[in-house]
Amino acid sequence: MFGGQEKNVEGKHRLRGDINVLLLGDPGTAKSQFLKILFLRYVEKTGQRAVYTTGKGASAVGLTAAVHKDPVTREWTLEGGALVLADKGICLIDEFDKMNDQDRVSIHEAMEQQSISISKAGIVTSLQARCSVIAAANPIGGRYDSSKTFSQNVELTDPIISRFDILCVVKDVVDPVTDEMLAKFVVDSHFRSQPKGANLDDKAFSESQEEAQASARPDDSKILSQELLRKYLTYAKLNVFPRFHEKDMAKLTKVYADLRKESSRGQGVPIAVRHIESMIRMSEAHARMHLRQHVTEEDVDMAIRVLLESFISTQKFGVQKALRKSFRQYITFKKDYDGLLLVLLRELVNNAVRFEEILSGSTSGLTHVDVKMADLQAKAEEYEITNLEAFFSSSEFRAHYELDEQRRVIRHRLVYDDKP
Structure with a gap:
């Protein structure tokens, strides 16, 4: 936009x-x-x-x-x-x-x-x-x-x-954690769309409906109104024209050369001159979104990451992991550590769910899974992340996980407890 x-x-x-x-x-x-x-x-x-x-x-x-x-x-x-x-x-x-x-x-x-x-x-x-x-x-x-x-x-x-x-x-990938969150969102959406007080004789129904509406209501403090967004877009397009620094252009040139070399080995989408123009456009758009007249390193890093994710996702599954390792320095930045750690933690949770399913033959009675903090730390160190304290105190982590420092485990609940 x-x-x-x-x-x-x-x-x-x-x-x-x-x-x-x-x-x-x-x-x-x-x-x-x-x-x-x-x-x-x-x-x-x-x-x-x-x-x-x-x-x-x-x-x-x-x-x-x-x-x-x-x-x-x-x-x-x-x-x-x-x-x-x-x-x-x-x-x-x-x-x-x-x-x-x-x-x-x-x-x-x-x-x-x-x-x-x-x-x-x-x-x-x-x-x-x-x-x-x-x-x-x-x-x-x-x-x-x-x-x-x-x-x-x-x-x-x-x-x-x-x-x-x-x-x-x-891709429609089977993921127990994501599927659970999606199913809960869909059910809550249908639940909220029902006429209020349709079953006034059932007090429990009314209370549960109000509880579902309260839990699904987003935090409005950070949501821009349509009118403010319209003015913001208009101002950015009419008044903000970001310019590049020479060092940023050198970085884009190096990434493009590396991408050309990797694309010649694989059989995915071929990399052409248009792709370096795409990185320039995305860098300018990100700077314009922040009302900056000069493209910063953060803008360039974001554009490189988006293009790399786009390029890697078009490859065969067998070569995606090798490409991610080759371009790891460009894909992961300091501001993305929390998001990366959430992805790594979700993988560990999925592995724990599959392990329990193999042991018991079913996950129907499984209410929660525990992941060792040491396992997450080992995964994080592969990406040169050593301090997880800020991640454990983030709102994204606390919304879905519980930290037990005494047992040194991270707990994720798979079934939401119903109130009597």
Whole structure:
């Protein structure tokens, strides 16, 4: 939504500042719902231009432009498509993989040069399509196969894939902890949507409903209003134009060279010059989001991390671990330690759940699992993290885990206790 800085090289060559994103994942992972919520709750309400369409219902004419004969004057008229209507805004495309090859080729120019050339029925012109593209697609066969590369999992050619700055692979992975949290959220959502007092005779029902609403109510102290977000976006786009330092450009150059070397060995998404431009755009967008006129090391590190995560997720499962080890210095930064430790702790909890399942043959009676603090410390030391005190006192840790310093274990409850 913030985007990078648009550039015009010597008035001859224009470089886009908008960021394109592709979501690819298993059915039922809320890709379409994400696009709808992004469209209805954020893009539209913050005053930006937004067009929502689907690959099934969008032909080449519907996305780019159409030439029609006016029924009254009998003259040929030009009509803009979804990308033209979303000029200086965002175009959201669902079921992106359902478009035929001719339709996809027609938006190559629109996604990179952000213009659409028309030469039909004697009309020769060029239309502006300066917009970000956020698209969602389903993998071939319905499920994402981790033994194959990204290109082998989606019916899209490499030229169109390379035009996306960020590739997000969304997999429906069986995770006892995450599944439990998701199930509780869905049940609470349905619970809260019921009419209040629908069963007034059942006092326990009313009390439990109020308790569920209170527990699911977010902390409003850190949530921006739509009006403030709209003003913030407008101010950032009109007044903030971040500039790079030479040392940051040298860092991006080194990362790009390393990525090129790794991509030549593997069979994932090929790394091209567009990817270094993607890192520049994301660095500028992150700086603009913080209202900074200069790109800092934090902005560059964030852009590198996003691109690396995008690149690694497109590789086969067998080579992902080796790539993460090779680029570990770029993926993990000091500000991400809490998030990294949460991921490591979740892996240990999952391993403990699987171990108990193997021993007893079922997890139906399992109410909690304990993880040794020493195991988490050993995992953390692999990433050069030695002090866990700040992590143990963080709100993210305390929301889901209990620390027993006497027994030197971390407890995670799998079943929520019901009040009598």
